[in-house]
Each structure stands twice: as structure tokens, then as C-alpha cells.
Amino acid sequence: IDEKNEAEAISLMGELHPADIAEIYDELNTEEAKFLYLLLDGDTAAGVLAELEEDDRERFLKVLPIEVIARQFMGKMDSDDAADIIGGMSDEWQEEILSHIADIEQAGDIVDLLHYDDDTAGGLMAKEMVIVNENWTVLTCLRELSRQAEDIDEIYYVYVVDDDGILRGTISLKIMILSPTSAKISNIYQPDVMSVHTDEPDEEVARIMEKYDLVAIPVIDSIGRLMGRITIDDVVDVIRDEAEKDYQMASGLTEDVESNDSVWIQTRARLPWLLIGLAGGLVSAFVISTHEKSLNIDPAVAFFIPLITAMGGNVGVQSAAIIVQGLASNSLGFESVFSRLLRELTGAFVNGVICSGLVFLVNSFIGRSYDLTISVSIALFSVIIFASIFGTLIPLTLHKMKIDPALATGPFVTTLNDMVGLFIYLSIGAYFLGLV
Amino acid sequence: IDEKNEAEAISLMGELHPADIAEIYDELNTEEAKFLYLLLDGDTAAGVLAELEEDDRERFLKVLPIEVIARQFMGKMDSDDAADIIGGMSDEWQEEILSHIADIEQAGDIVDLLHYDDDTAGGLMAKEMVIVNENWTVLTCLRELSRQAEDIDEIYYVYVVDDDGILRGTISLKIMILSPTSAKISNIYQPDVMSVHTDEPDEEVARIMEKYDLVAIPVIDSIGRLMGRITIDDVVDVIRDEAEKDYQMASGLTEDVESNDSVWIQTRARLPWLLIGLAGGLVSAFVISTHEKSLNIDPAVAFFIPLITAMGGNVGVQSAAIIVQGLASNSLGFESVFSRLLRELTGAFVNGVICSGLVFLVNSFIGRSYDLTISVSIALFSVIIFASIFGTLIPLTLHKMKIDPALATGPFVTTLNDMVGLFIYLSIGAYFLGLV
Structure with missing residues (x-):
């Protein structure tokens, strides 16, 4: 690569998938990447651009001539990928690039897609699909198919619309092949088709496609006109992001950070949670300081x-x-909060008895004072009961308030738990030490 | 439903998707479910069976006559779903059911699939696919297609094999429709096809399909013969399970529990982690007890x-x-452990300085003793540095040892961190209190 051996590089990359080339790009500097990129043919180049990670892509687009981007790549890309990329640019750049796209239809599709929010069905959908009219015959459809199909890599469904562009149903290629060429579409299409509105949240789209095992789903506007289609590969990203978001919240990270991100980005994602933990720790220090007397009587209170x-x-x-x-x-399901809480409490009771019992045995065996042994066990049991009520109610409450309930598994609630737990423990301790 | 009004129930359920019916079943008792189930037509019944949750399904299969299960449902189900369901049964049941399946080809497919581990490509794949020989013409293919296609709901790819059954490539329906009927498949098929081996782990299959945005992937044996295909909807479950497993580990749950599971199952999943936490807490108590002198001199040591x-x-x-x-x-990527650690340390340094500085200011402002203030800040800084080294190295080490690295975000490592952190803090405290 470094020797700029063009022929070799071209033949090497000709065999690779765009996703693999994109991975190689991550390792190159901008100049090398630009050099290699201009060697790629249009389709592959478009694929690579779509596969690059966002920050690499931005850095990279800046060094390419704007006409090249527009003509060679945006024209060859699926409309949803193109809209995603353009959507991340400044308004000036957007206009500049759009004005250079020769295919007016494609430019129009991209502009349409830019109107939708990223996290709705409209933001996920692409315009590339095969649409046929319900009044056509199979023969007309097959002809239309070969005309439309040029732009489209894979055909999952052929969508059937009426004269007003209202979605009526789908017809599979299989049915089309197996039917006589003179058959009318309206007699053979599948009328029950699941669809989503353009403003459906992307997580809901993911839920529907997952539940019904769909590979693609059509997107309609408020009067039922077919606006685009979403394929499962776009939704897989949504599903993974959603699951990862929970994990990040539970781990105390405010945003999507990757191990390769700069120190600054990582710090920004981590510091807020650490500051919450810090504040909690200081409050805990205050809680303990109010029980300094207990510590003076028996420093072993601090051990636990x-x-x-x-x-x-x-x-x-x-x-x-x-x-x-x-x-x-x-x-x-439809279980009530009350019965859920009841089950949670039963479990907490079992765990509480086992854990407190063990601690009681260990402390008795070591020969700690009876007062301390009994207060630790009672406090542990109470804290387990309290934490399970708290842990059950907080996410349900957050969910009702339309806040992501995963917040409840993160440092925020752990910190609250710490403080309340300490308060319970020290109060019980003070009582058994005869201070109350 | 309760009035056993058959006609109404049938018409009602005729309009529903199997996944929706399965959801209704979750709410019914076994008798009601059985009654409703026997009203369904074969295809829908098979769909519902595949969509039911595992424990519901087991309970439910026990009350159905074995011939009905075999004849009516197993025969109509996709081979992968059928194999999954049969795989969960006892050996006797398996033989009994298999002997009642009339379609010998389907029974054979199911037996083949039972050989593979659940968490490999072989365990995910289904046998239903359209296979054509590379020496055929398009016309032969289309005929064969209409013969094979009856059993198959959706056709994503048509797979091309040679005379020995070795996978050569794919051909899309689009290409087939657009080519002259006399064209030979060997001239028009797509030879580059991504495939996986039967013993590929399911998570690797998910990674490949996600990376290359595939809707279906063929599965081959060690000599390259086509054995089956995996579709993206089966892989979506793998992706979600994998992401959820991380979350469960981070939250201290050993197995997949649901909020509706019994107290006993939930306790079993939770108690092991609680016992680890308990043991850690007792060790921490011991660590603190070795520094009882510090507490005697300044009980405020315990506050922090x-x-x-x-x-x-x-x-x-x-x-x-x-x-x-x-x-x-x-x-x-290819970044070395060393440079990763270096970046992590830089971040920890920044966070450490900020947090320790804040604590120093707060403690000075409150007017705590200089010794304590300085030891808390230094200890906090050291603990932040230590925890970030520890937190970076543990998952990398676990990964090298082929243990799930997500373990490192769970209670196990938090507990270790607690103990080491305490040790650091109390040692520094002892030094500043003049005890060492």
C-alpha cells in the first residue's frame, strides 16, 4: 500500500467486501485512505463509505472533492445510507452535494428522507423498492420489475399499491413466477400486510419486526400511502444499540463510548457518574458522622x-x-405492581434470611460482641428487603415518567441505596448499643 | 372464549398472527389453551407452537395427543423450529413423535438437525431452501423452483450446487427472471458467497451476518457441501440474547430470569452473587479490623x-x-494492551485529579483534620488509578482465558475492588495518622 502500487492494490481490494475494506481504512491515515479510495469502483466505494465509522467518515469526506462525493458515491448509494451521511453535514455542504447529484430522482429521495427524525421509521426507511399497481397483470409487473430492479440489490417483497399510491398488500416473487403471466395482480396479491407509520419510533419498529419475524416492512404516511421500506439489517443495529444502552447505563456511562475514543470523549462520558458517586460518598460520610458516638463505643461498627x-x-x-x-x-404482562412487589418481597425474604443467617453464624463464630452481631444481621436483612422494594419500584416509576428505566440499574440508584442502607444500619446499631 | 363459542373464536383467531395468538395463550390456563388450539388450522397451529415461550410450550405439549403433535404440527413446521422443540423433549418422546411424522423427508431433516449443538450454526440452520444444480438452465430451475417452493414461505436466495452437493454460489430470483430461460445457471450465478461451517459458534454467525448485512447465510460441512441455511430472524434472537447476557452479568444475575418467573428460579439466579458479595463484605470487615487502631485515633476515618x-x-x-x-x-482493532492501558491511565488521572481535588476542597471547607483530608484525597486518587487498571486488565484476561469478559462488570470484580480499595485507603490513613 505504501509504495502506491496501484494495480496490486486494486486487485487486492477487488476481492474484498466493502465492510472489510472499511476495517482496513480504520487503520490508515487520511492520505493513504484517500489514495486507496479513489482507486475503488463506484459501487464498492459507496459501500465502503456507508460502512465507515462516523468519525472516520467525517474526517475522510473533508478531503474528497465535493463533486466526486456527489457524483460517484451519493448517486450509487442506497437512499437511506446517503440520507444518513448527508444528514450529519452542515446545511451548506448538504446543498452543495445535493446540487451535484445528477440523478434527480435520487436527489429527491434523499431530500425527502432528510425530513424525518433519525429515530423514527421515516429515518430508518429507504426509498429503493419495487412497487406495482394492483390493476396490472403479472406480465406488466415482470417488465416493470426488470426496469425498476436495476437500482435495487435485493428484492424481498414487491409492494402492491392502488392508483392513489395507497399500500394494498404485497406479492412475493415466488407467487409471481408461479402464476400465469396474464393473471391480474389484484387477484393474487397478499392483502394482509403489516406496516408502520413514518413517525413510529425506531424501537417500536424493531419490536414489531422481531416479534413477527419480518425481513422488511413497508412504511406508510398518515393516509396510508407507501413511503418507503425498512429492512431487517437496519433494525438489527437498533436492537443492538438499545440493548447496549441498558448495559451502558448499568455501567455508568452516559454516552456511547468506544475503547478507541479519545481520553476527552471517554472522560466526558464517565465523569458525570463519578461526580454523582462522589456526592453520594460525601453524603454517606455525613450520615456516618452523625453516628460518631456509636463508633466511639465500638469501632467494630465500622467494619461492616x-x-x-x-x-x-x-x-x-x-x-x-x-x-x-x-x-x-x-x-x-398484566400483572399488577402489587403482586409483582409481593413476589419480589418473598424472594428478598428468602435471600435475606439466608444472608443474615450466614453473617450471624460467622460473627458468632469469630466471637464478636452480641450487640454488634445482632445489629449487623438485622440491618442486613432490612437493607435487603428495602433494596428490593426500591429496586422494583424505581424502574417502574421511571418507565411511567417516560424516563429510561435502565437508569435504575446504574450508579445513581446504587448511590441512593448506599445512603439509605447506611442510615438503616447505623440506626439499628445505635439502638442495640443503647444510644437511642 | 370461556363460553366455548367455536365459530366466533375461529373467526377471531383467523385474523390474528400466530405471534399474537401465542401472546393470548400466555394468559390462558392449559384447558382453555388446548380447546382453542385444536380449533386452529395446521399452519397457524404450527406457528403458534413455535412462538410460545418454552415453559408454556412444555406444559402445553403434555396435554396434546402425540399423534396430533406429530402429524398436524411437526409436519407443517420449519425444520429448525421443529428440531428446537423436539430437542427439548425426553428421548422416548422424541422417538414417539418422529415415528408419527408422515413426511419421511421432514422427519429425516429433523433427525439431522438434532445432531448439532444449539449454539452452533448447525443448531440455528433450517433445511428449507431452494437448491439448483449449476448445470441446469433457467427454465429447469424455474420448474424446480415451483416444485420446491411449496414448502418454503420466503425465498431469499436460491443456492447453486455442483453434482456433489458442494455449494458453488447463489442466484437471485431477480437475475433468474431477467435472464433468458435457456441461459445456463453456471454462466449467470454469483460465485462469491459467504458461508459458515456447521460448527461455527452462533455468536460468530451473528457477527458475520451483521457485519455484511446478510439476510440469509448458507451453512456448509467440512468438505463444503450445502447443509442448510440460517435466516436473520433466528440471528436477531442470538444478538439480543448476547447483549442481554452482558447486562445480566453486570447486574448480578447468573441466568436468564424473567419478572414472571417463580420466586425459586429468581432466587437461584440471584443468590450466588449475593453470597459472593457477602463473602467480600466479610473480608472487607477483616481488612478494616486490622486497622482498628486508626479508628481509635480518629473515628472519622470510617466516614469515608x-x-x-x-x-x-x-x-x-x-x-x-x-x-x-x-x-x-x-x-x-490492533491496538496493543499497553497503549490501551496508557490511555485509560490518562483518563483515570484526569478523573482522579478532579474527584480528589473536589473532596479535598469539601473536607477543608468542613474543617476536618488535615491528616484525614490529605489521606482521603490521596487514597481516592490511588483507588481511581488502581480500579481503572484493574477494570481494563480483568476483562482482557478473561477474554484470553475464553471466559465471558462481561463477568468483569458484575459484582465479582466490584467486590474485589472494594477490598483492595479499602486496603489502600486504610494503609494511607494509617501512614498519615503516624501509625506506620
């Missing part, structure tokens, strides 16, 4: 502070995670 | 125990989560 906070945190996060997953997979 | 453990835990989990996500999305 980490045990109490850790157990409260663990139980709370477990309870919250079960609810969060139930909400995410929509499997909570 | 929760701050230190919470911050160590938060930082460690953040660092680990960034690595775990990088490993999961394969985006770690």
Missing part, C-alpha cells in the same frame, strides 16, 4: 459498612434489572 | 469508607464496560 452498602447495591440492581428486562421485552 | 468503595467500584465497572463492549463489537 462495606458489607451493608455492597449488599444493598447488589440486591437493588438485581431487582431493577429484572424489571428493566421485562419492560424491554414487553413480557411484564 | 463508603466513598472509597463506591468510587473504586464505579471506575472499575466503567473501565471494564468499555473493554467488554469493544470486545463484543470486535472494534478493539
